[in-house]
Amino acid sequence: MARIKPQLFWQGRKKLGLNAAKLLPVCRTLESTANELRWIKQHVSETPSIIPFGARVWKLCDRRGKGLPLAYVLGNQPFGDLEIKCQSGVLIPRVLYHPPLQHPSPLSYFLAIKPRPPTPTTPKHNRPLHRNRLRPAPPLLPTLPHSPFQSLNVVGVDISQKAINLSRQNLQHNLRLHRFPPPSNLHKTKSDSGPQRSINFLKADIFSPSALDPILSIPLLSSSSSSSSSSSTSSTYDTGYTGDEWDILTSNPPYISPSGFLVSTSRSVRNWEPKLALVPPVERVDLHQKHFYDHYYPDNENLLPPSKKGKGVVEYEEEDVFYARLLEIARTYRPRRVLMEVGDMEQAKRVVGMVLGDTRLRGLYFGDGDGKEKGAVQIWRDDLVGFEGYEEVLEVGKEKIVVKGHPEGHGRSVYLRRVGVVDA
Amino acid sequence: MLAAPWVCRSCARSLRRSGVFVSLQLRKASTATQTLAGLPPVLLERARKLAAEHQQLTKQLESDYEPAAAKRAGEISKVVAALQELDKAKAALDELHGLLKSDDAELRQLANDDLDATKKHLETLGTNLSATLTPKHPFADMPCLIELHPGPGGTEGRHFADTLFRMYQKYCENKGYTARVLSYQEAEDRTPGLDGEVPISEAVLEVTDPGAFAAFRGEAGMHRVQRIPATEKQGRTHTSAVAVWVLPSFPENSTDAENDFNNPESDFYIDPTEVKSEKMRASGAGGQHVNKTESAIRLTHIPTGIQVSMQDSRSQSQNREKAWRLLRSRIASLRREQRDAQAKDLRDSVLSQAQMSRGDKIRTYNYQQDRCTDHRSGLDVHNLPNVLQGGEILDKVINSVQSWLTAMDIQNLIAQEEAQARAAKGGSDKKKKGGK
Numbered sequence: 054m055a056r057i058k059p060q061l062f063w064q065g066r067k068k069l070g071l072n073a074a075k076l077l078p079v080c081r082t083l084e085s086t087a088n089e090l091r092w093i094k095q096h097v098s099e100t101p102s103i104i105p106f107g108a109r110v111w112k113l114c115d116r117r118g119k120g121l122p123l124a125y126v127l128g129n130q131p132f133g134d135l136e137i138k139c140q141s142g143v144l145i146p147r148v149l150y151h152p153p154l155q156h157p158s159p160l161s162y163f164l165a166i167k168p169r170p171p172t173p174t175t176p177k178h179n180r181p182l183h184r185n186r187l188r189p190a191p192p193l194l195p196t197l198p199h200s201p202f203q204s205l206n207v208v209g210v211d212i213s214q215k216a217i218n219l220s221r222q223n224l225q226h227n228l229r230l231h232r233f234p235p236p237s238n239l240h241k242t243k244s245d246s247g248p249q250r251s252i253n254f255l256k257a258d259i260f261s262p263s264a265l266d267p268i269l270s271i272p273l274l275s276s277s278s279s280s281s282s283s284s285s286t287s288s289t290y291d292t293g294y295t296g297d298e299w300d301i302l303t304s305n306p307p308y309i310s311p312s313g314f315l316v317s318t319s320r321s322v323r324n325w326e327p328k329l330a331l332v333p334p335v336e337r338v339d340l341h342q343k344h345f346y347d348h349y350y351p352d353n354e355n356l357l358p359p360s361k362k363g364k365g366v367v368e369y370e371e372e373d374v375f376y377a378r379l380l381e382i383a384r385t386y387r388p389r390r391v392l393m394e395v396g397d398m399e400q401a402k403r404v405v406g407m408v409l410g411d412t413r414l415r416g417l418y419f420g421d422g423d424g425k426e427k428g429a430v431q432i433w434r435d436d437l438v439g440f441e442g443y444e445e446v447l448e449v450g451k452e453k454i455v456v457k458g459h460p461e462g463h464g465r466s467v468y469l470r471r472v473g474v475v476d477a
Numbered sequence: 478m479l480a481a482p483w484v485c486r487s488c489a490r491s492l493r494r495s496g497v498f499v500s501l502q503l504r505k506a507s508t509a510t511q512t513l514a515g516l517p518p519v520l521l522e523r524a525r526k527l528a529a530e531h532q533q534l535t536k537q538l539e540s541d542y543e544p545a546a547a548k549r550a551g552e553i554s555k556v557v558a559a560l561q562e563l564d565k566a567k568a569a570l571d572e573l574h575g576l577l578k579s580d581d582a583e584l585r586q587l588a589n590d591d592l593d594a595t596k597k598h599l600e601t602l603g604t605n606l607s608a609t610l611t612p613k614h615p616f617a618d619m620p621c622l623i624e625l626h627p628g629p630g631g632t633e634g635r636h637f638a639d640t641l642f643r644m645y646q647k648y649c650e651n652k653g654y655t656a657r658v659l660s661y662q663e664a665e666d667r668t669p670g671l672d673g674e675v676p677i678s679e680a681v682l683e684v685t686d687p688g689a690f691a692a693f694r695g696e697a698g699m700h701r702v703q704r705i706p707a708t709e710k711q712g713r714t715h716t717s718a719v720a721v722w723v724l725p726s727f728p729e730n731s732t733d734a735e736n737d738f739n740n741p742e743s744d745f746y747i748d749p750t751e752v753k754s755e756k757m758r759a760s761g762a763g764g765q766h767v768n769k770t771e772s773a774i775r776l777t778h779i780p781t782g783i784q785v786s787m788q789d790s791r792s793q794s795q796n797r798e799k800a801w802r803l804l805r806s807r808i809a810s811l812r813r814e815q816r817d818a819q820a821k822d823l824r825d826s827v828l829s830q831a832q833m834s835r836g837d838k839i840r841t842y843n844y845q846q847d848r849c850t851d852h853r854s855g856l857d858v859h860n861l862p863n864v865l866q867g868g869e870i871l872d873k874v875i876n877s878v879q880s881w882l883t884a885m886d887i888q889n890l891i892a893q894e895e896a897q898a899r900a901a902k903g904g905s906d907k908k909k910k911g912g913k
Contacts, residue, residue: 066665069665069667083665085770087665088773089790092791097657121771122768123583123770123791124768131791131793131794145765146763147765147767243874281833308764309765317762318765318766318767319767319768321764321768322766326768330765331765370671393882395766396762396765396766397762397763463762463764465763465764
């Protein structure tokens with residue numbers, strides 16, 4: 054980090070006041086100092102308190118000056134249309150997360166999260182949408198904006214009680230602000246008209262085999278009576294899952310390797326944000342590694358190029374352990390769509406390799422690669438907005454994978470669409 | 478030629494008698510021309526042409542219906558109606574003139590009484606006709622953005638920009654327009670000015686009412702201020718300037734196809750691939766690795782080089798939305814200007830009067846003399862505090878500019894007609910030299 058010139062402190066003090074000197078070591082430039090100071094003042098003036106204005110500003114600047122992220126200092130972070138509360142110990146939502154929400158009108162492009170339109174041929178129309186966020190994740194669960202999500206049942210899963218509590222607070226908070234349409238399970242009045250929705254949060258460790266049982270036992274509010282064989286809890290891989298279909302499985306799992314955490318993360322992330330949400334715990338890696346090899350790469354030698362470790366040894370990094378588990382869940386429950394955030398393009402390739410390496414997943418999501426019955430296995434970059442037409446083709450193993458988004462963006466997520474499912 | 482700026486009338490007369498040539502510029506109270514109802518002949522000619530066309534069209538439509546022709550006929554029917562009424566009034570006037578020459582004293586008296594009313598009526602009809610003939614500004618029905626940029630010259634201009642900003646805010650309040658602040662960027666230098674002015678580096682006010690663009694379009698230009706700044710120690714008067722841009726704004730929910738920014742035909746359309754958006758890119762890791770508090774966004778439209786940056790809000794999506802809106806407006810206005818410039822080329826062969834551009838000073842606010850002058854309409858008003866409070870005096874100034882703009886529009890239209898007529902003649906008669 055370059056040294057800040059003393060004259061910058063003088064200038065800051067002269068132009069912005071004493072508080073600037075506190076913020077400058079963290080903000081580095083006068084411009085961003087001025088911005089943060091303005092936001093802090095704005096926040097203080099918007100929240101009433103008996104403590105004098107100046108004292109509060111001073112205190113917040115002091116905390117920010119110690120390196121605490123601004124979202125923790127102010128206790129919230131704007132995210133799309135929503136205002137997400139933040140508290141120490143729970144990951145702060147990043148704007149780069151969820152490319153869908155960056156779009157000015159999320160409806161037009163992101164079909165991916167649209168519930169299936171009612172089809173006249175099947176009586177099972179208006180099927181509920183399960184949206185599962187699994188394991189330590191920022192309390193973002195109820196972040197889906199209005200219209201396309203009118204009729205879905207959302208289940209959020211996290212291992213941290215703090216995150217679950219904060220998610221509930223966030224739901225209430227945004228309902229109060231009228232930024233989020235109220236779900237039906239919070240209405241005590243039985244309004245039969247209008248779409249049915251529910252939002253539930255669940256504390257569970259997705260690695261434990263019984264973790265997902267409670268999700269299945271959550272009663273669905275939707276009137277899809279035809280799915281009578283509901284919770285048969287036959288959650289083994291071999292027998293197909295016959296309960297309600299999930300529309301989308303989405304997750305922002307921890308994906309930073311322990312070594313990467315020390316090297317590539319920024320200081321405020323390292324010092325202040327929960328490591329649990331960023332780095333997969335090592336004991337899981339050990340436990341799952343064997344399982345992983347057994348399950349995902351029985352016939353993978355011809356798919357992935359031989360790495361430097363020797364022929365037939367697949368590339369697998371310890372930070373990928375969550376994807377292994379998520380894909381295992383996808384294998385069992387066969388969600389229509391899967392959207393997982395990843396760290397970079399390399400990791401995205403590895404995850405795609407996992408999907409293609411498993412015959413069952415490959416059959417489910419990739420199909421035979423062409424023809425009418427085509428699924429989708431895609432990598433999305435940071436910037437999808439405005440770059441709808443941009444597509445690249447990337448070779449993973451022998452297969453060609455579509456990469457969408459701005460050509461300079463990071464690989465940000467892996468998107469799977471089941472064969473036979475059509476994006477509206 | 479006399480060096481004296483003004484010579485009294487009797488002196489001038491005696492000078493003229495003595496053979497000295499004096500070019501006297503006598504100011505006349507009324508500038509109304511002698512032609513029919515104040516209407517220039519070209520405009521009248523155009524109206525007649527349109528009437529002929531209308532007649533032909535109706536005849537054609539009687540025999541077989543054609544949608545395009547019907548639409549055209551509908552468009553010009555207003556002009557034709559106005560013209561017919563004018564003709565009727567003119568006939569009435571002629572009759573009155575005839576009566577004035579009659580021998581009957583009583584009849585003459587009656588005619589005299591009627592004459593004034595008829596003349597006035599004729600004049601309003603004339604303005605009506607020219608108004609129907611004047612093209613409506615394509616963005617007239619839109620909301621607008623008022624952008625303030627202090628001119629070069631340091632803190633004083635920035636202070637005054639703040640005053641102007643508040644003036645427009647209050648004016649909107651008084652007139653019942655809904656105005657909201659899109660961007661308000663304080664300059665880094667915080668010296669306070671007169672009456673608690675804060676130096677600003679840029680401010681954008683959005684007036685969301687439809688038709689706001691037409692109301693504020695005359696405000697675009699350089700606004701000059703002459704006063705003793707708060708920072709001045711020796712009591713000298715400074716002159717500085719603030720640029721005001723008035724841009725049409727894209728209405729938030731509009732069904733109008735022409736103004737839909739997704740429609741490539743629209744002025745507001747921007748190809749997203751032509752816009753470079755600067756923020757964190759592939760340099761280094763992203764996602765969970767970092768958490769940037771910076772939410773600033775900078776958009777660059779590559780073909781025109783127009784740059785918009787927005788960092789007001791903590792929410793990046795809000796910043797982005799605002800930035801896109803601003804970019805769309807600027808580009809739409811640029812496209813419109815380019816089209817205007819093309820039309821101007823045609824006109825310029827006739828009209829040498831300088832078109833108003835951003836560079837010219839349009840208004841002066843003089844604090845010492847308590848005066849506000851608009852250089853286009855030539856209106857001079859006092860009670861500057863009322864102007865700066867956005868009161869009725871400012872309304873008067875803005876109205877005067879409105880009527881000046883309408884007059885200019887009509888004049889330009891006439892010039893265009895003339896140029897077209899000349900082009901149609903095949904350029905047989907050359908342009909007269911040194912006309913104006």
